[in-house]
Amino acid sequence: MRSFEEILKLCEVDLEFHEAVVELESRESGKSEDLIYANMSYMFDAMEQSVNSAINAEFKGRMMEDEARRFERYIAQRDIPLSGKFITRASRIALSVSQYNASMGRIVAAPTAGSCGILPGLLFAYRDLYGPSRDMLVKALIVAGGVGEVIQKRATLAGAEGGCQAECGAAAAMGSAALVYLEGGSPEASAHAAVLTIKSLMGLVCDPVAGLVEVPCIKRNGTLVSLASLCADMALAGIRSVIPPDEVIDAMRRVGRALPESLRETSKGGLAATPKGRELEKKIFSEVPPMAEI
Amino acid sequence: MLDIIGPVMVGPSSSHTAGAAKLGRLARRAWNGEVNKVDIFLRGSFASTYWGHGTDKALIGGLLGFMPDDERIRDALEIARQRGLEYRFFGESIDGAHPNSVRFVIYEEDRTMELVGASLGGGVIELKEIDGFSISLSGDLAAIITFHRDQPGVVAAVAGVMAEKGLNIATMRLHRQGRGGRAAMVIEIDGELKESTKDEILNSHSALMRVIFIPSPESDVR
Numbered sequence: 073m074r075s076f077e078e079i080l081k082l083c084e085v086d087l088e089f090h091e092a093v094v095e096l097e098s099r100e101s102g103k104s105e106d107l108i109y110a111n112m113s114y115m116f117d118a119m120e121q122s123v124n125s126a127i128n129a130e131f132k133g134r135m136m137e138d139e140a141r142r143f144e145r146y147i148a149q150r151d152i153p154l155s156g157k158f159i160t161r162a163s164r165i166a167l168s169v170s171q172y173n174a175s176m177g178r179i180v181a182a183p184t185a186g187s188c189g190i191l192p193g194l195l196f197a198y199r200d201l202y203g204p205s206r207d208m209l210v211k212a213l214i215v216a217g218g219v220g221e222v223i224q225k226r227a228t229l230a231g232a233e234g235g236c237q238a239e240c241g242a243a244a245a246m247g248s249a250a251l252v253y254l255e256g257g258s259p260e261a262s263a264h265a266a267v268l269t270i271k272s273l274m275g276l277v278c279d280p281v282a283g284l285v286e287v288p289c290i291k292r293n294g295t296l297v298s299l300a301s302l303c304a305d306m307a308l309a310g311i312r313s314v315i316p317p318d319e320v321i322d323a324m325r326r327v328g329r330a331l332p333e334s335l336r337e338t339s340k341g342g343l344a345a346t347p348k349g350r351e352l353e354k355k356i357f358s359e360v361p362p363m364a365e366i
Numbered sequence: 367m368l369d370i371i372g373p374v375m376v377g378p379s380s381s382h383t384a385g386a387a388k389l390g391r392l393a394r395r396a397w398n399g400e401v402n403k404v405d406i407f408l409r410g411s412f413a414s415t416y417w418g419h420g421t422d423k424a425l426i427g428g429l430l431g432f433m434p435d436d437e438r439i440r441d442a443l444e445i446a447r448q449r450g451l452e453y454r455f456f457g458e459s460i461d462g463a464h465p466n467s468v469r470f471v472i473y474e475e476d477r478t479m480e481l482v483g484a485s486l487g488g489g490v491i492e493l494k495e496i497d498g499f500s501i502s503l504s505g506d507l508a509a510i511i512t513f514h515r516d517q518p519g520v521v522a523a524v525a526g527v528m529a530e531k532g533l534n535i536a537t538m539r540l541h542r543q544g545r546g547g548r549a550a551m552v553i554e555i556d557g558e559l560k561e562s563t564k565d566e567i568l569n570s571h572s573a574l575m576r577v578i579f580i581p582s583p584e585s586d587v588r
Contacts, residue, residue, distance in 0.1 A: 073367070093367060096367075097367045097368065101368065103368075108367075108368065111368055112368075112371065115371045115372050115374070118372075118374040118435075134418065172377070173377030173378050174377060174378045175377070175378075175440075176376050176377055176378065176383070176420050176423070176437075176439065176440040177376065177377055177437070178374065178375070178376050178377075178435050178436075178437050179374070179375065179376075179377050180371065180372055180373075180374050180375075181371075181372060181373055181374075181375060181380055181384075181488075181489070182370075182371050182372075183370050183371070184380060184488070185375065185377050185378055185379055185380045185383070185384070186378070186379070188377070191371075213371060214367075216370075216371065217367040217368075217370045217371045218367055220367070220370035220371070221367040221370050224370060229370070229488075230487055230488070232487070246370075282415075282418060283411075283414070283415045283418060283419075284378070284415070284418040284419070285377070285378040285379055285419075286378075356418060359417075360417040360418075361417070363408070363413075363416075363455050363456060363457050
């Protein structure tokens, strides 16, 4: 599927967002709808497993500490944290899964490994607080997949090509659309939630310190769940993007291309190029075991 | 849409970790046996950031037969030592090499194999060279690679054996170093391969010099 328009058109004939996505995917890949559903169901289980493992795992980063655990302790002390129960819980899960990825844990790229915390953060915080059926959550994952597919086809999901808007940004947009579905919103609201999210982080740069998926990637996973949640609420309230959804994604592609190379996963600009970023990089490279050069 | 959520993989990077594990496994599949000695030459960003991304562990994990989502990848270097896999890592800079690429030299007493592969992003890989011969193979399916002299009838002869065995060709690509010179044919197939078919293919035409079987990615999982 190449456009939100295509998905929403199918929805006009009485399909839900996820049903339209599965039908289009089946048409394009020749795979049966059952097989597509089964595959997503498998991914959902793997994601749940990654959350369970990540929550219990100790994190020893090369540059940062176990911030997921620190946040958990804080949440436990507060009755209702400033950002509310849902966002703080989603953020805690997103931080955990992202930390787990950085320490070579088994995760589900969603859409990429660097942005793998956001979707599980949103879906499993929602499960914990609102108790939807597993079937609903798998369908929400399909909604997210459909949004990701449109972004991949019209723009990109690679930080090296489009900056962090294409990785963590795409993940947040996917999650926002999924939340709208879980809350019973219309397919149109899902599409608008996705692009309201993209509009607020358009141009986000990819600037990993020392080239590693740690600083600032892990905390970006932890913070962007909040934007996804707010944009879902806005879309559910009937707020719509003035710029049509597909045109927002097209703009995202052009903005990504216009980003200088230094801000597209090369670690030559942004946070990677700060004095502290350079210091950390130097320290990390000094720890690398020597390799014969030929 | 199916490749947006997923793959399930060991972090932290789809190109530097998952792609590297797949490349290691593809090298093992091409070698067709237990790898006991290997020299690994890292190129481009594989050479500069291998340590932070666990590229070394992923490559060795793959050579041990681990899938990209196998958490033993984290301990692959120790497991390699326990299993007697001897490895050495080198960095090399080659003009025009893919930025995320690696050259394996696998050897035992009477045989060696050299493979060059690249990680293209998102866990997608490409085998680019076998024993100095440029080819292109994704590794997603089982494959037959023939080395032969560029002569009429080779394709038909090989395809004939495959038809007889009921093997369906998914993709097929010919590579040659000039007319009448050395040539290679890369055939991806659906399903698995029988070792006995290899000799039949080799004997199907006098121009054929060597046949390599690469089993499917689902086979030989350790």
